[in-house]
Amino acid sequence: MRLPIVFILITVLLDAMGIGIIMPVMPDLIQExxxxxxxxxxxxxxxxxxxxxxxxxxxxxxxxxxxxxxGRRPVLLIALVIMALDYLLMAVAGTIWLLLVGRIIGGITGATHTTAGAYMADISKPEEKAANFGLIGAAFGVGFVVGPMIGGFLADLGTRAPFYAAAIFAAANFVFGLFVLPETVSKENRRSFDIKRANPLSAFRAIGSLPGQSPMLLIIFVFSVAHFVYPAIWAYFGKEKFGWDPTMIGLSLAAFGISMAVVQAVLIRPILRILGDRKTVLAGFIIDIVGMLLVVFVDNGWMVLALTPVMALGSISGPTIQGIMSRATPDNQQGELQGVVQSINAVGMAISPLIMTWIFWAFTSGGWGYLPGAPFVLSAVLVAGCVVIFVTTKADH
Known part of the structure; x- marks a missing residue:
């Protein structure tokens, strides 16, 4: 594998760690x-x-x-420096407000996921885009393995130790990128910076006006709200329903991350060849719905772990949708497209935890009965909505 691609995948992995590393220790860290x-x-x-x-x-x-x-290079390298400093800030945070500042900075640096996706689009042939976005998804999955594993296993050293490790990783990747990352935005494909198009609403209009993109943007939004149920409540769900400690929470997230990485790095290419784009998306949605409902009603923690590889198969839909959208977008708007996708995912990430944690509270201690898996029921319904939108979309899949 070419070294620039390795750098891009490591960068995405670190972006995922920004979410994953905090999961196993978050309940104890906030209580501390x-x-x-x-x-x-x-x-x-x-x-x-x-x-x-x-x-x-x-x-x-x-x-x-x-x-x-x-260009992609300066954006990625500068963000890594800031990311390393942010992890150090999180490591020494002594109040919930300083932790909040750390999450603000982390959210900004994590937005470089858009630039990593645009870089991958720059170097991919049209027919390779869906599969190569799968590599990015796999790296994100590995981040969900590495982050929770670090968070879980280093929890014995204190709730801050994982953040020091993450800072070292970000700094090391910056040094690596300095030597191996070339620029991919040519003079011909550069477009003048327009601050009016740099805000989310204007960027949505620019991408949504392209043929067939509006319904795909809606699908990404609904799907993200549904899928962020996992980072939003998994640690609390595991602790409440199965009595898992931080190490076990980390292991469960690692199992899902490994499974998702295998699906997106290895299995998605033959699946796309056999099913094509449209059937691959639908198959992923259906697997997601079944997996989410199974989580609700399974009472044994080990059974949930056994179902993990099957649930991870649902991750084939995301990269395929991105590939469809990237092929329909001009080369000089690939960064803008990835920025819009990132923003939509971010809205889902913002809305989902508020909804899902509230539902979790309502069905565990809020007097609505006892069903810790209630958020997964809502998520399954949302993914079913994605199926309806997708099958009624007349865009070329």
């Missing part, structure tokens, strides 16, 4: 800093995740447009 019970920790966890997502919503299109105008 702010006090309260698990329900209170879930409430603050939802706020921190929502703030992280809000920054990605606001800065995704801006960073995507900057990379279309000034």
């Amino acid at each position: 800093i702010h006090g309260g019970d698990v329900g209170n920790a879930a409430f603050w966890g939802g706020i921190l995740t929502a703030v992280f997502a809000a920054m990605q919503f606001l800065f995704g299109p801006l960073i995507g447009n900057i990379s279309d105008s000034f």
Whole structure:
């Protein structure tokens, strides 16, 4: 594999770690800093995740447009330096408010996921885009393995130790990128920076006006709200329903991340050849619906782990949708497209934790009965909505 692609995949992995590394230790970290019970920790966890997502919503299109105008290389390298410093800030945070500042900065630097996606689009042939976006999805999955594993196994050294490790990784990747990352935005494909198009709403209009893109943007939004149920409540769900400790939560997330990485790095290419884009998307949605409903009603933690590889098959739909959209977007708007996708995902990431953690609270200690898996029921319904939108879309799949 070419070294620039390795750098891009490591960068995406680190972006995923920004979410994953915090999951296993978050309940204990919030209780350590702010006090309260698990329900209170879930409430603050939802706020921190929502703030992280809000920054990605606001800065995704801006960073995507900057990379279309000034190049991918400087955007990626500068963000890594800031990311390393942010992890150090999180490591020493002694109040919930300083932790909040750290999540704000982390959300901004995490928006470079858009530039990584645009870089991959730059170097991919049209027929390779869906599969190569699968590599990015696989790297994100590995991040969900590495992050929770670091967070879980280093929890014995304290709730801050994982952040010091993450800072070292980000700094090391910056040094690596300095030597191996060439620029992919040619003079012919650069477009003048327009601040009016750098805000989310203008970027949405620019991409949504392209043929067939509006319904795909809606699908990405609904799907993201549904899928962020996992980072939003998994740690709290596992602790409440199965009595899992941080190490076990980390292992469960690692199992899902490994499975998703295998699906998106290895299995998606033959699946696309056999099913084509349209059937691949629909198959992923259906698997997601079944998996989410199974999580609700399975009472044994080990059975949930056994179902993980099957649930991970649902991840074939995301890269395929991105490939469809990238092929329908001009070369000089690839960064803008990825910025819009990032912003939509960020809105989902902001809304989902607030909804899902509230539903979790309502069905565990809020007097609505006892069903810790209730958020997964809502997620399954949302994915079913994605199926309806997709099958009624007349765009070329």
